[in-house]
Amino acid sequence: MTRRFLSVLIAIVFTLSMMLCGTGTVLADENLDTPNAPIVVSEEQHDFGLQDIGRSSGPYMFTIRNISSQPVKISSIEFSGEHSSDFVKVNDYISKGTIEPGQYREFFVAFSPTSEGRKTADIIITYDETDPKTVTISLSGTGIPIIPEERGTIKGVIKNQYGEDYNGTLLLYDAETGKRIGISSDPKIGGLIAEGEYTIENILPGRYKLYYESPYIKYIYQVYIPNIWYNDANSFESATEIEVIAGNVTEGIDFTVPVPLLLTGIKDQNFGKVEVGSSKEIFIRIGSLEGAPNYIDSVTLAGPDKDQFSIINDTITGQELGITGQQPGIPPTEKGLTIAFTPTSPGKKTAEIQIIHNNRVNWPVIIVLEGTGVDSEPSKYDMRQYGVLPEFNMDSLQSGKMLNAEVNVTNFTNAQEAVLVIVALYDEDNRMVNVSYISKEIGAGLTEKLRAGFKLPDDTKNHKVRVFVWDGRSITETNMQALSDVFELK
The missing domain is CATH 2.60.40.10 (Immunoglobulins)
Incomplete structure (x- = not known):
């Protein structure tokens, strides 16, 4: 799963600095x-x-x-x-x-x-x-060894109303670590093929997340629906936790097949840093697979800081979502939620959106929201605090060749800082079609060489490569603070 949402992360990050409308292959070459x-x-x-x-x-x-x-x-x-x-x-x-x-x-x-x-x-x-x-x-x-009296049991029912193509697998994960727990003796299955009543026995006591995965739906996600737009909401991140107690049976964990609610964006909808008293909005696109409609019963905010977030536009509650006549690679109608984050005090704020729909009536689909309120102050970074010198292994883009961008970064600050170099390829329509990145910790007064790149396509007519130098340890850990101008090679 890690690979699928990383491509989404990179696309979301880049929309904040340039207009993008396509998909790309992520090459996170550290x-x-x-x-x-x-x-x-x-x-x-x-x-x-x-x-x-x-x-x-x-x-x-x-x-x-x-x-x-x-x-x-x-x-x-x-x-x-x-x-x-x-x-x-x-x-x-x-x-x-x-x-x-x-x-x-x-x-x-x-x-x-x-x-x-x-x-x-x-x-x-x-x-x-x-x-x-x-x-x-x-x-x-x-x-x-398995000692039954020290273990617990999970029971429930799988309802399949769409036919054998949608049969799937129950996947069990440790709620704290995210580690997948084996519940079958067959490693090729890795879970319990389920339809009708199911029982998972001899589970160690603890808190778990259990969800149902249909290989057919997963295949559709990966092949026919561009991952740059979608992430599966019915997965480890959104599954409700269940507790297993030694000697007890946890019952009523039921699923209806399929559970094909989709959401756009990253695993957690992170607003980043927002000044206290100001507001930032994001749009979460919600859709459903054709032939497996979802009727959205309710959308609510919950969590410790729910008053810091608001749903300012909701086009899905009371609606049946389904993609009619969708062609591969074409996003569905833009329906979803517009969420605003308006911090009233400094610090990290968290909440969650809970979506109830007809294919998942017992558990809400959870979308985690996160943002950090900050006091208004001058930027921590100043481009003059860094010396940045890029070099390419070619004077202009050469079709079919390996492009390497080598960036020498000098940290003129008095503290060690994490620096992120991102190399992105854009086509003639200014769509990002490839990206690579590398990050290093650079000590005060030191210079480090950071190199990233990828193989260029066979046709680079009207293409361009841009190099961004930001703060941060990775694409997922950056404030998108530019430490230099953007460098470009055509």
């Missing part, structure tokens, strides 16, 4: 300055934590990214080590495949211990058939 290996992995080690013996954990995604200027052939992805049989490759979209420059591929691994105790193994990724080299990811996890 490792482009690695000089040696042509590939990097999303993490070098992963601990699956505690897992019931005989059950499989939820599949965990690893990514392999090509940070070189040449295609890289992946020869194999194999397990090695004493406990390698306790780890399972669930889905593999890259073995014996090729990763193009600037692109990435993913594979999924689950932990399925066969005995008690700590288990360790390595993933060995072999690449470059002519001169084989390897990258290693260390895995670990602990198998624990």
Whole structure:
């Protein structure tokens, strides 16, 4: 899921500094300055934590990214080590495949211990058939016995009114950590295929989030509906928490299939910093899949700071949302909510929108709102406090070539600051079609070199590349404060 909403995040951020109307491929290359290996992995080690013996954990995604200027052939992805049989490759979209420059591929691994105790193994990724080299990811996890009297049970009903195509999977997550909990012995399922009554037994006590995922609906999201516009509201972020108590049964967690309410924007609708006494508005587009309409019963504000937020326009309550005759890639009618954040005092403010609709009558769809009230004061940053010198590896855009932007940033302030360099490609209609970024902490008085880039398309006529230098540690952690002018290459 992380990859899907990141593309949304980047599009939202860029709309604040320029007019955008298209979709793009996100390449968040924080490792482009690695000089040696042509590939990097999303993490070098992963601990699956505690897992019931005989059950499989939820599949965990690893990514392999090509940070070189040449295609890289992946020869194999194999397990090695004493406990390698306790780890399972669930889905593999890259073995014996090729990763193009600037692109990435993913594979999924689950932990399925066969005995008690700590288990360790390595993933060995072999690449470059002519001169084989390897990258290693260390895995670990602990198998624990199931003691029924120390566990709890969840029961409910799945109602499917749209046919077998919409059959799906129940997914259980730890409410605090977001870690997916395995509830099936089959790692290829990773959950409980459900229709009718269901029972999930032997769950450790704690707070969880449970939701129903239809692979068909997920496929539609990914293929026919541009992710740049939509994010699934019926997911971990929005699911209501449930509590599992040892020796008890948590009942009445019911689902109607499908639950296809969609919302635009990012996981949390973050207003950022807003001066006390002023106001900022955002529009949240709400829609539904064709053939699976949702009637919106109510929309309400809740939470500790709900008085700091207001619904100033609501075009969905009392409406049946459905996309009639939607073509792939075409957004639906603009219906949704306009929300205003008007802080009355400094500090972080949070609230949530609760949406009740006919396909989800027991739980509201939750949209988290967040903003920070700030006193009016001069900007913390001054462009004169930073020295920024960009260099490109070409004098003008060259179709089909790898573009690298190297930016030397000098911090003239008296404190260590996080600096974010964003490199974005725009087509002839000024739509952002590719983006890459890198962030580094730069000490007071020091200079750091930040490099980001991507492979240019085969046709770059009337295209342009822009380089932005902002504050922040990542796209999701920035105030969008410019530390220099925008640099452009055509």
